[in-house]
Amino acid sequence: MMSTTTQDQSITHDDHHHDAPKGIMRWLLTTNHKDIGTLYLWFSFIMFLTGGAMAMVIRAELFQPGLQLVEPNFFNQMTTVHGLIMVFGAVMPAFTGLANWLIPMMIGAPDMALPRMNNWSFWILPFAFTILLSSLFMEGGGPNFGWTFYAPLSTTYSPDSTALFVFSIHIMGISSIMGAINVIVTIVNLRAPGMTWMKLPMFVWTWLITAFLLIAVMPVLAGAVTMVLTDKFFGTSFFEAAGGGDPVMFQHIFWFFGHPEVYIMILPSFGIISAIVPAFSRKPLFGYSSMVYATASIAILSFLVWAHHMFTTGMPVFAELFFMYCTMLISVPTGVKVFNWVATMWRGSLSFETPMLFAVAFIVLFTIGGFSGLMLAITPADFQYHDTYFVVAHFHYVLVTGAIFSIMAAAYYWLPKWTGHMYNERLGQWHFWCSVISVNVLFFPMHFLGLAGMPRRIPDYSIQFADVNQIVSIGGFAFGLSQLIFLVLVIKCIRGGEKAPAKPWEGSEGLEWTLPSPAPYHSFTTPPEVK
């Protein structure tokens, strides 16, 4: 489908810096999309392990009823910071890292459009998380109000360190917005000649739409935290009825950000799966244009469904119905996607290397998360499920077996391109099977806990939930340990292994496979022709 002119590997630009700084300075000062992509991916993995360690604390405490390991306030800080880290520190930077690495290679660009800003958007992130994590050690503790920081928990009843939480969120927002601007401008302005819109790889399409969502909603989050700051420290009453405000208003503003945020964390996954499934089915993607339109529809609908997180706040019935129907409508474009992936595999010449295993697991398990989402969308039913472990099960299915699994799939799929070595397939299979079994032991029983009435975010529970919680915790520890296999695998793959050809997967399509492995420092110095 695509062919390229011969690559001119001579560096025609910026030759005066060829003796670039080595060691730490290379990473601090870099403007290279691959370096920055690598930084994002490693940062994300470190955050994944940090947030994961907090999840282990939570699961250890919940192994038995009663309080045994941690104070309730510390437990609350763990649930809060676990959520914040996984959302803003693990999943989002991983996608940005993938975008950095892949988008210029996929569209035939020399680099990202704004390389210095690219460096800035990355390097403010570790600082933001330093601030957030440092607040855990302050007097009164760190944020303990849940990652959704509902008022008045985050205003009237929050610890003094809340100001640090607020400013760290501001920086994360700035980082995301700059990253998103870079992605959009790169895609719009730096496509190789002949790379028309409907020839864009799905990953690029999904990221384009994700970037739009990011620019639209991250500023709203900034507004929300700012109002929390002024309510807590400067005497305003946005979320305080005594002054004419309303705590429910907080939820409206937050979820106006929060719901598109959910799609920010899943649309790039759709792009990844749409690259991997065709490659290992040795067939082109089924229904490419319907995939593009479905992605756009999901993004538009994501602005109209925020209050489905708030069915129990006493909204007027009309609003409840409106948000219920809009939410259910999203399952149509999502269904189109799942159908297309399955149709791509239909009568394909399938093989199941690790990327494909993760991709197939994604399709099955993400769909389970989608179905439980449909259950939650039904207003009267949601009154029962609200704030129970059913919700926890739902969003971990879409985020862990959805977003994280797709990131794992992407890592396996493109590792040969990044490192120049094949990863150890045996170890990859071990990682997959350990992960997929343990993750279901971990999250599937949570559905039953929730349906039986166990509330989320509480360190203690009633005795009848004990058995299931023990199973869940065992699954949790196993899933956490399984990720260490991945760490070992990646390090081994960077340090050596079988040499990877330019195109290690016979069925894969796209410009990135026309570059040698590992990809040269500067991707396409002269844009390739796309026919």
Next chain:
Amino acid sequence: MTIKHENYYVPAQSVWPIIGAIGLFLIAFGAGHFVHQLKSGASGGGYILLAGIAVIVFMLVGWFRTVINESMTGLYSHQMDRSFRQGMSWFIFSEIMFFGAFFGALFYARMVAVPWLGGASNNAMTHEVLWPHFEAVWPLLTTPDGTKTEAMPWSGLPLINTIVLLTSSVTLHFAQVSLEKGKRSAIKLWLGITILLGMSFLALQVQEYMHAYHEMGLTLTSGVYGNTFFLLTGFHGMHVTLGTLFLLVLFFRVLKGHFSADKHFAFQAGSWYWHFVDVVWLCLFMFVYVL
């Protein structure tokens, strides 16, 4: 047939982003501690905050100097120029969404929160049980817990300020037209007038705030009317300040002979930003003052 491609300039390693990251870290860390020390009375955060601002100013000067030098030596292609323009447009879009959050709060408070506290819709019991004497009116001059304030009238100062800011958009447009026609002295004149108008706006705004605080009892703590009033006008004022600084930089660059009729991204960006700030004010004037 060979297609000629312009070279897309990929800059070398740069120290400015990491300096900017450190600056932003100091600002956030300092501001966080400063705000929290307002209550406890300890100090230290403020100094870190100031240090952060100094680092950011240093970074901006250095980064801009690098970019201006690159631009003046002709490293930037038309494609690069498009990247900058698109980047700026999307940045302004993000700013619109930021103001959107506060306008959203204003509309929600006015259309939903306050009427519900007054018993509207099916909230009769809320009204009866919580604050039965509360009257739901807008502007909310008496909050449910009894804080009283006055409403800022739209005539007088705010109206003058509206005229000042609208005029400044027109004069800036004249400056841009002069730039495109290559009339150098006219650019300086119109740009100079715009900057003066921007500064007058800020001076009048300060006066309005003093009046509000000292004579009207309208403060940041006087309920949701004062909250939305001060956060919206305050963030707008911060943007006018930034915009004025932006225009000042452009003014000095014009003096040094920068910008040409067909290459003037920075001028365009400053002008877009200024018009955006102006449009935000129009919305503010309508929804915060007049209606």
